[in-house]
Amino acid sequence: MxxxxxxxxxxxxxxxxxxxxxxxxxxxxxxxxxxxxPDFRTPGEGMWEEVDPMKVANIEAFHRDTRAFWDFYRPRFDMLSDKxxxxxxxxxxxxxxxxxxxxxxxxxxxxxxxxxxxxxxxxxxGSVDTSSCTTCGASWPLEQVEGLFDDEGIAVCSGCMGKVKPDVVLFGExxxxxxxxxxxxxxxxxxxxxxxxxxxxxxxxxxxxxxxxxxxxxxxxxxxxxxxxxxxxxxxxxxxxxxxxxxxxxxxxxxxxxx
Ligand SMILES: [Zn+2]
The missing domain is CATH 3.40.50.1220 (TPP-binding domain)
Incomplete structure (x- = not known):
């Protein structure tokens, strides 16, 4: 051809x-x-290289070890916020x-x-545009999520102290x-x-x-x-x-x- x-x-x-x-x-x-x-499906690219997204971006992992979840997601949010x-x-x-x-x-x-x-x-x-409290449903725009982190590095609802999760579809959801x-x-x-x-x-x-x-x-x-x-x-x-x-x-x- x-x-x-x-x-x-x-x-x-x-x-x-x-x-x-x-x-x-x-x-x-x-x-x-x-x-x-970066496209996480492209080998050798970006922040997915050192972690298994199936393990980190997983709803069960979010509930079991919320800190580890945010350790991974927080810089990713930060990276996306100015794109x-x-x-x-x-x-x-x-x-x-x-x-x-x-x-x-x-x-x-x-x-x-x-x-x-x-x-x-x-x-x-879903989208990183908002994150929501998994207990009461309160919602925050991406730019305000950084203000919700406690000393442990976990995003916490300012109303009910529930766990806050990005409104993206995680593996297992x-x-x-x-x-x-x-x-x-x-x-x-x-x-x-x-x-x-x-x-x-x-x-x-x-x-x-x-x-x-x-x-x-x-x-x-x-x-x-x-x-x-x-x-x-x-x-x-x-x-x-x-x-x-x-x-x-x-x-x-x-x-x-x-x-
Ligand atoms: Zn709440």
């Missing part, structure tokens, strides 16, 4: 978008890598404003889609039912799903492109590494999403339409 330029790939993607009416995006860790957030959306996040927000994108479904907990201005956002693994249902509905009704920066291997994201395909829709897969859907993708691009998506916005003239 002759190597395709980025512009040629973007051109094919733009044609697919133009011929589609109901478009949703499904995003994973790869879209946030250009913002300086900014990149050109790929901003491009998806621009597509939504231009009426080209119905919603973003994300596996990411980093809240960068919201920072970028995406309005219809489904966070299937149920996925948020309403968000999963909404994601499934969007996937089923989409005639195009843009899969961006996801290996499409982790549930529930792994099952969503299948729903779009089963209902006669198309999928575009934009990520560097391989996915189980590569053979089904109508457009398959391996280029940097922070380059591809802004180029797509430009090709569609969507930025000029943006409010």
């Amino acid at each position: 002759t190597a395709e330029t980025v512009a040629e790939g973007v051109g094919r993607l733009a044609d697919l978008v133009r011929s589609s009416q109901r478009i949703v995006a499904l995003t994973g860790a790869g879209i946030s890598v250009p913002s300086g957030i 900014l959306p990149n050109a790929a996040h901003l491009a998806l927000a621009a597509l939504e404003r231009a009426g080209r994108l119905d919603a973003v479904i994300t596996q990411n907990i980093d809240r960068l889609h919201r920072s970028a201005g995406t309005r219809e956002l489904i966070e299937v693994h 149920m996925l948020p039912v309403a968000a999963i249902q909404r994601a499934r509905e969007l996937a089923e009704s989409a005639d195009l799903m843009l899969c961006v920066g996801s290996s499409l291997e982790v549930f529930p994201a792994a099952g969503l492109p299948e729903l779009t395909l089963a209902n006669g829709g198309s999928i575009a897969v934009l990520t560097i590494g391989p996915t189980p859907y590569d053979g089904d993708a109508h457009v398959r691009l391996h280029d940097d999403v922070a380059e591809v998506l802004p180029a797509l916005v430009e090709a569609l003239g969507a930025s000029a339409e943006a409010a």
Whole structure:
């Protein structure tokens, strides 16, 4: 196969978008890598290297050894608090404003889609945007969680002294039912799903492109590494999403339409 330029790939993607009416995006860790957030699934990368996330980011571990949980999560929160959306996040927000994108479904907990201005956002693994008391349900924005830590290094509710937990889905926890249902509905009704920066291997994201395909829709897969859907993708691009998506916005003239 002759190597395709980025512009040629973007051109094919733009044609697919133009011929589609109901478009949703499904995003994973790869879209946030250009913002300086490591993908823990990439070997040798970042703060997951020295710990097993299954053991630390686990609801049972949170209750059994809350201090160890926060020893790990506190610097991670700190790391996420000053990260900014990149050109790929901003491009998806621009597509939504231009009426080209119905919603973003994300596996990411980093809240960068919201920072970028995406309005219809489904966070299937929750978000670090807030943390809640596991006893009384009181909630705090990310910026205020640092003020809740006691001398032991545990985040404690200022009202009832209960344990405070980030509103992210930990291993061993149920996925948020309403968000999963909404994601499934969007996937089923989409005639195009843009899969961006996801290996499409982790549930529930792994099952969503299948729903779009089963209902006669198309999928575009934009990520560097391989996915189980590569053979089904109508457009398959391996280029940097922070380059591809802004180029797509430009090709569609969507930025000029943006409010
Ligand atoms: Zn409380």
